[in-house]
Each structure stands twice: as structure tokens, then as C-alpha cells.
Amino acid sequence: MSAVTSPLVWEHVQPAAARRLLTGAIDAFAERGFQATTTRDIASRAGMSPAALYVHYPSKERLLFEISLYGHRAALDVLRAAGTDGSPEERLRGMVAAFTAWHAEHHTIARVVQYELAALTPEHLAEVAVIRRAISAEVEQVLADGVADASFAVDDPPGTTLAVLSLAIDVARWYTPHRGDPVALGALYADLAHRMVQT
Amino acid sequence: MSAVTSPLVWEHVQPAAARRLLTGAIDAFAERGFQATTTRDIASRAGMSPAALYVHYPSKERLLFEISLYGHRAALDVLRAAGTDGSPEERLRGMVAAFTAWHAEHHTIARVVQYELAALTPEHLAEVAVIRRAISAEVEQVLADGVADASFAVDDPPGTTLAVLSLAIDVARWYTPHRGDPVALGALYADLAHRMVQT
DNA sequence: GTCTATACGTAGATAGAC
DNA sequence: GTCTATCTACGTATAGAC
Incomplete structure (x- = not known):
């Protein structure tokens, strides 16, 4: 699997x-x-x-924190596993496909991960923010690698990083199972993301 | 202005x-x-x-409904005003630039519009859902026009419509004024959206 | 149209029996 | 480790004076 x-x-x-x-x-x-x-x-x-x-x-918030922490770690693991090998194009496609499909397949926990941050205590929020920065760093790195070997053309790397992640994250807002197969959605989004950066 | x-x-x-x-x-x-x-x-x-x-x-929900209705109408108006004239490429760029910049500039009301739908009564939700479908229809139409005159290549028009809107809508989640100028963000997103569909 | 006072329900969390 | 019963606080909304 x-x-x-x-x-x-x-x-x-x-x-x-x-x-x-x-x-x-x-x-x-x-x-x-x-x-x-x-x-x-x-x-x-x-x-x-x-x-x-x-x-x-000990509290309702603690339950939220454990969900949020585990969910963030799962999302980061999926992103890293899919973006390890190959050319920048292959890594970007793999990362976007996997991260998008994760948000669709696990849209319940993804909704909690992405939309309930404000309910965490400041201390707990700081802990998940570390993982969120690691997620951004993965995407930023693959874009930088593609620019370095001239396989990508990116005018605004931080803005484009945010856009690519944003596209996948927003899946948690609108996805329901009747809207299609998570893997097919991941393939579409991998293609759209690659189009955003190709030379 | x-x-x-x-x-x-x-x-x-x-x-x-x-x-x-x-x-x-x-x-x-x-x-x-x-x-x-x-x-x-x-x-x-x-x-x-x-x-x-x-x-x-008469209730807290009614206050939400009036905010949501007015916000949805404002967003639709901005989208339509920006997507009326020109080639499909010009219309798509104009729509994405304006819709994105609106979500950044008005991120407070945009957050209410995009993330508090579940708190509306079923009747009030149905009323704003009409406006939401009109917003999607605008984007779907410009993509169809671009495919028809061969200026766009779109494999999955409904999926790509959703992706383009999703990119702009998610701005309401993460945008704060320190993250840059709304108009500059709109220009970046217009370019990314055009790259998604260009031949 | 705004106030003070309050009804009524329900929330998060705890006490103590089993 | 689970229960019933309950504490205390606070939520939406209303009553009635001014």
C-alpha cells in the first residue's frame, strides 16, 4: 500500500x-x-x-492537541515519503499528489488540523507550528532545486510555495467522498502544480 | 478606484x-x-x-446571515466586474487577480463567508449557496471559452475550476496584512492560474 | 433604543460510590 | 475505569423600566 x-x-x-x-x-x-x-x-x-x-x-483542548499533533506528523510523513527520490519535477509531483490525496482521504482529521489551530493553547500551537514550518520547507526546497537545475521557472518562490500548499490544504474544506477518488485528485493537482512552475 | x-x-x-x-x-x-x-x-x-x-x-445567526449574504454578493460582483471584457486569458487573469485580492483585502469578512457556512440555518445556507454556484459558473464559463477558442488546454474543467477558486479562497485562511500587498498577490495568482490552463 | 435584571438552558469539569 | 449526581460559570434571549 x-x-x-x-x-x-x-x-x-x-x-x-x-x-x-x-x-x-x-x-x-x-x-x-x-x-x-x-x-x-x-x-x-x-x-x-x-x-x-x-x-x-484532562481537558477538551488536550484531546484537540493530540489530534492536531498526530495529524500534522502524519501529513509531514506523507509529504516527505513522496518527495525523496528523483528529479525536482518527480519530487514535486509526488509531494503534491500525496499531500493532496492525504487531505482528501483523511478530510476529517485534515479539517481539524487545518481549521482548529485557533482553539489550541499558545504552547500547543507553538508545537504544531514547528511541524507546519517543516512542511513548507519541504516544498520550498524542491522548488529551489528545480530553479537551480533550470527545470523550473519560479518568479516568487515563497509565494509559489504557499500557493502549492494552499491548493492541497483547501481540499480539506470542500472534499467529500462523492467528489471523486483522492488519488485521481492528487494526480490532477500534481499536474496543475507542475504547470505553475514549468519553464 | x-x-x-x-x-x-x-x-x-x-x-x-x-x-x-x-x-x-x-x-x-x-x-x-x-x-x-x-x-x-x-x-x-x-x-x-x-x-x-x-x-x-433577532438572533446571533441572523447577524451571521446578513454578513454572509452581503459578503457573498460583494465577492460575486468583484468577480463579474473583472471578468467581463477581453480574451479568455484576459478575463481569467482579471477574475483571479480581483477575486484573490478581494480575499486578501477583505480577509476578515472573507473568513466569515468561507468558513462559517455550517453555522447558518438550512434556509439561509440555501440562499448563499445560490451565489456560490454563480461564482463557480463564472470561472467554469471562462475556462470553457478558452478551450473553445483553443487558447486554453484543460483536461478536467470542473476540477480545474474548483482548483482556481480554491487557490483564491484559501487566501482568507492564511492572509494577514504583513504578508504583502493584496494587488501583488492577485497578480501572482493570476499568473499561476493562467499557467494551469495555458496550451 | 438603551438600560438593568434575570430566566432558562447547557457548558466544562469534579466528587464520590461502585 | 465507569457511573450518577452535581458544581459553577456562562451562553442566548427576554422582561420591563426609562
Whole structure:
């Protein structure tokens, strides 16, 4: 199974009750947003009483932080795995295809990752911001490599980096399964991104 | 003053107290989100007590709806004004430049327009959805015109329409004034969008 | 049209039994 | 580790005086 279609795996979250709370919180936060989600809603999705949540997590925000941190790490891993080998064109195409498909395939957690940052504490936000900068750095580097070997023509590297990432990130906003196959979308976006930078 | 830099004007909202509530709500909803914003916060931004809000608006949701409706109409107007004349390339560039610059210049209301749809009642959502479809139709048409006269090469017109709009819409998520001039950003994005479709 | 006071519901989180 | 019961705070919205 390729990185593009790898599922998110939650076996490392133990015990099972903590895992049910986490996955229930992802669904609830993605559907309704962090602020509109109640601890009662999360607990009932996990089949338990509101009080039981606090045995596993000290607060609703902590649940969000664990989701956000894990989601950011997963997105960075997918991007790096897809952009390691080949020419700048191959790496850019691989990165955009994989990062886009990840946002479609995992649009629930991607929505939490991309749209609930403001609900994190400043300390927790700083921690995920490190990962966000690493994501940007990967794209910026492949564009620089393509400019260096003259396979890309890029007028504004920081602006183009932001645009390429932005295109993939916004998938989390609008994607639903009826809008098509994540891998096909990734292929389209890889092509559009390459067109943005080709000589 | 061009459509790209035209300010949003609120003189039509009367009396002044209703206007202060509306603009205060835009700032609050953009900063914190609809759910996290309290009627007390909106009222205090307008310099009045929580109860006074209900003289002007029957609910917090109604305030959101009026903001969302007006914002959607403004965005559609800007898109249409910029995409009326010229070749498909000129129209596409004009539309992307103007729509992008609008999302940067008016990123507060744009954030409400793009990210608070889920907080509208089903009836109010249906009303703004009409405007959203009109926005998509404008872009889809210019791509079709460019394909028809062979100035564009587009493999997947609906997917590319979505991508072009998505790029501009996502500006509302990340833009802050320190990230540069809205008009310069519009020019960059117009170029990137044209590269996506050129033969 | 704005105020103070308040009704009413529900939120996050805790106490203590089992 | 889960439950029931509950605390305390705060949310939207209303009542009624001025």
C-alpha cells in the first residue's frame, strides 16, 4: 500500500476507550468545529458518560492537541515519503499528489488540523507550528532545486510555495467522498502544480 | 478606484447602531469563529449592552446571515466586474487577480463567508449557496471559452475550476496584512492560474 | 433604543460510590 | 475505569423600566 492511500492507524493510543474518545472527537470536531462540540457529544460517541472522558484526557483542548499533533506528523510523513527520490519535477509531483490525496482521504482529521489551530493553547500551537514550518520547507526546497537545475521557472518562490500548499490544504474544506477518488485528485493537482512552475 | 481595491461600504445598514453591531460581529466571527463569539462580545464591540443587540437583530445567526449574504454578493460582483471584457486569458487573469485580492483585502469578512457556512440555518445556507454556484459558473464559463477558442488546454474543467477558486479562497485562511500587498498577490495568482490552463 | 435584571438552558469539569 | 449526581460559570434571549 502506497503512502498516498495509507490509512491512519490509532493502535498506539491505549487503552481502547482513549482511542474511541479520540476518533469520536475527530469526527465531532470535523463536523461541527471544536467550539460547537461538547464533551458530552464526544463521550457519547465513545459510548461512555461525560465524566469518563476526564480519566483519559484532562481537558477538551488536550484531546484537540493530540489530534492536531498526530495529524500534522502524519501529513509531514506523507509529504516527505513522496518527495525523496528523483528529479525536482518527480519530487514535486509526488509531494503534491500525496499531500493532496492525504487531505482528501483523511478530510476529517485534515479539517481539524487545518481549521482548529485557533482553539489550541499558545504552547500547543507553538508545537504544531514547528511541524507546519517543516512542511513548507519541504516544498520550498524542491522548488529551489528545480530553479537551480533550470527545470523550473519560479518568479516568487515563497509565494509559489504557499500557493502549492494552499491548493492541497483547501481540499480539506470542500472534499467529500462523492467528489471523486483522492488519488485521481492528487494526480490532477500534481499536474496543475507542475504547470505553475514549468519553464 | 478599481474593483480590486474597492472597500466594503456599510452605509446601507441603518441605523448606525445596527452597523456597529454588524462590523463588530464581522471582526469577532473572523477572529474567534461564530460559535466562540458571544452576543456580549459583539454588543460590547458596538459599545452597548447585550440586550440592545436584539432590538436590531433577532438572533446571533441572523447577524451571521446578513454578513454572509452581503459578503457573498460583494465577492460575486468583484468577480463579474473583472471578468467581463477581453480574451479568455484576459478575463481569467482579471477574475483571479480581483477575486484573490478581494480575499486578501477583505480577509476578515472573507473568513466569515468561507468558513462559517455550517453555522447558518438550512434556509439561509440555501440562499448563499445560490451565489456560490454563480461564482463557480463564472470561472467554469471562462475556462470553457478558452478551450473553445483553443487558447486554453484543460483536461478536467470542473476540477480545474474548483482548483482556481480554491487557490483564491484559501487566501482568507492564511492572509494577514504583513504578508504583502493584496494587488501583488492577485497578480501572482493570476499568473499561476493562467499557467494551469495555458496550451 | 438603551438600560438593568434575570430566566432558562447547557457548558466544562469534579466528587464520590461502585 | 465507569457511573450518577452535581458544581459553577456562562451562553442566548427576554422582561420591563426609562
